[in-house]
Amino acid sequence: MTNILIAIIVFLIIALLVQILRVSELLSEINNTDVNEVTDEDNNTQGKLYLAITFIFLGFVIWQMVYWNHFLLPGASSVHGEIIDGLMSFTMNLILVVFFILTPLLFYYAFKYRGKKTNTAYFYSHNNKLEIIWTIVPTIVLSCVIVYGLQTWNKAMNPDTSQSKVIEIYAKQFDWTARYSGSDNQLGKANYKLVKGRNQLGVDLNDEKSEDDIVVREVHLVKDQSVLLKFRSRDVIHSAYLPHFRVQMNCVPGMNTQFAFTPTQTTAEMKEQEGEDFEFILLCNKICGVAHYNMQMKFVVETQEEYDAWIAEQKTLKNTLTLK
Numbered sequence: 001m002t003n004i005l006i007a008i009i010v011f012l013i014i015a016l017l018v019q020i021l022r023v024s025e026l027l028s029e030i031n032n033t034d035v036n037e038v039t040d041e042d043n044n045t046q047g048k049l050y051l052a053i054t055f056i057f058l059g060f061v062i063w064q065m066v067y068w069n070h071f072l073l074p075g076a077s078s079v080h081g082e083i084i085d086g087l088m089s090f091t092m093n094l095i096l097v098v099f100f101i102l103t104p105l106l107f108y109y110a111f112k113y114r115g116k117k118t119n120t121a122y123f124y125s126h127n128n129k130l131e132i133i134w135t136i137v138p139t140i141v142l143s144c145v146i147v148y149g150l151q152t153w154n155k156a157m158n159p160d161t162s163q164s165k166v167i168e169i170y171a172k173q174f175d176w177t178a179r180y181s182g183s184d185n186q187l188g189k190a191n192y193k194l195v196k197g198r199n200q201l202g203v204d205l206n207d208e209k210s211e212d213d214i215v216v217r218e219v220h221l222v223k224d225q226s227v228l229l230k231f232r233s234r235d236v237i238h239s240a241y242l243p244h245f246r247v248q249m250n251c252v253p254g255m256n257t258q259f260a261f262t263p264t265q266t267t268a269e270m271k272e273q274e275g276e277d278f279e280f281i282l283l284c285n286k287i288c289g290v291a292h293y294n295m296q297m298k299f300v301v302e303t304q305e306e307y308d309a310w311i312a313e314q315k316t317l318k319n320t321l322t323l324k
């Protein structure tokens with residue numbers, strides 16, 4: 001109802017403006033003047049409005065940056081996340097510096113060269129020196145940004161995984177399940193054809209590597225210890241997203257993808273920093289269906305002792321499936 005009323009009001013305001021315009025046209029016809037003629041006074045008003053807009057617009061940008069700053073993620077909680085944050089702040093700062101220099105100039109020149117009755121246009125075809133400067137300077141700056149970006153990508157995507165603990169993250173509509181590879185650090189084979197009853201991941205129980213695999217609904221990691229997440233999806237493309245670790249990887253049916261990282265802060269340390277409600281979470285970042293928003297799994301980062309105590313309580317998959 002409110003929306004209909006707003007629409008009617010907007011329509012009436014437009015109708016009113018049209019009528020005012022019509023009246024002023026009729027008046028000018030009576031007075032024998034041309035309403036479409038632009039006077040120097042009009043140009044002065046427009047020029048000053050440009051100057052006012054510069055301050056209002058830049059003020060609004062600064063206000064947004066300060067007022068909404070708390071919506072940004074806290075600093076990265078992983079080794080590679082810190083270099084990704086570094087790239088992000090470098091790029092943002094570069095953009096902001098250019099923005100805060102160019103925007104005032106743009107509006108100032110619109111004011112400075114506002115129309116005047118006595119002005120005539122100056123003919124200026126082109127200037128080779130200027131063309132060279134504004135081609136070469138952006139080329140050098142952008143090339144540096146690209147090289148910096150590629151180096152960051154290489155460091156983040158190709159870490160040494162020889163010592164990483166292997167954990168499988170399994171996506172399906174609409175939840176996550178994790179499988180620890182156990183003491184052999186090797187995941188048993190799995191196949192979608194074996195998905196049955198409580199064996200929701202389709203793990204091949206005849207494969208001896210699966211003997212010590214542990215299936216859980218919450219992931220525990222040890223601080224400063226590298227972990228290699230291997231992703232699978234049962235149905236559609238999901239995207240495993242761990243914002244605090246700056247980790248994101250697609251989970252594609254029929255394909256294995258992976259991401260290795262090292263957490264640098266425990267959940268307890270983050271709770272001290274960000275408040276008691278803080279949790280590391282795994283989200284799905286692909287709109288994969290109606291309950292997509294519900295795909296969440298808790299990640300806990302803790303000390304080696306806490307982790308050992310937790311993992312000792314977990315039953316192996318083989319045990320869970322044979323204990324009816």
Ligand SMILES: [Cu+2]
Pocket residue numbers: 171237238239284285286287288292295
């Ligand atoms: Cu999903």
